[in-house]
Amino acid sequence: MRRLAKEGQIQAVRHLAKDIVRMKDNQTKFIKLKAELRSLSAQMDSMAATAQLQKSMRSVSRTMGMVANQIKLPELQASLQKYAMESEKMEMKQDMINEAMDDVMEHDTDDEDELIQKVMDDVGLEWNEKLVDAPAKEKQQEEKEDEVDTDLQARLNNLKR
Incomplete structure (x- = not known):
């Protein structure tokens, strides 16, 4: 009888050992699954950001096209030249005023x-x-x-x- 009891105990221990091994395998699989889910989540976030960027770029390109159609390059160049000339005139006037003020304020x-x-x-x-x-x-x-x-x-x- 003792022998049967020992064999029963050994079988119980073997059964528990198999359960422990299965639990550790399941735990490892769970950890791998969790890592894969995190990776997929990061990829999905990246894809969403890329999609948003594409949408924004489409909008910007449309806007730039509309602006390019409304701006006439020769008129813009003429306006810039006129601004440069007026700026030079203003600078010359400012220099003349500064020289006049220096002459007036000069001390002996x-x-x-x-x-x-x-x-x-x-x-x-x-x-x-x-x-x-x-x-x-x-x-x-x-x-x-x-x-x-x-x-x-x-x-x-x-x-x-």
Whole structure:
């Protein structure tokens, strides 16, 4: 009896093993089917986009044909030439106006310097002397900064030792 029980168990195990193998095969087939469906879906989307593009291109080509029939090339060329001539005239006028404005607005710097000097004299300021001293002060500041830099460098060298 034991032997029959063992044979029954072995047959049950074989049957379960066959079921497991069939399930794994079905799972693999299902995964392949799913991939194929996704591929088909992508192809269908691509085909729909291509169809829409073709429809749009047909519409554009019809429109371009209608526009080409309504535009007369000689008239268009004449209009463009007229526009170019008017544009050149306008540019020349603008240049003349700019030159006239430059001539009107041109300053005499010597007269301005004399006027500034008179105003400074009236106020009591010495214009030229103050300007001469200005760069010297900047040089002194630069020398002080150089001294600070060398001092910091010396300290840094001492710390490294």
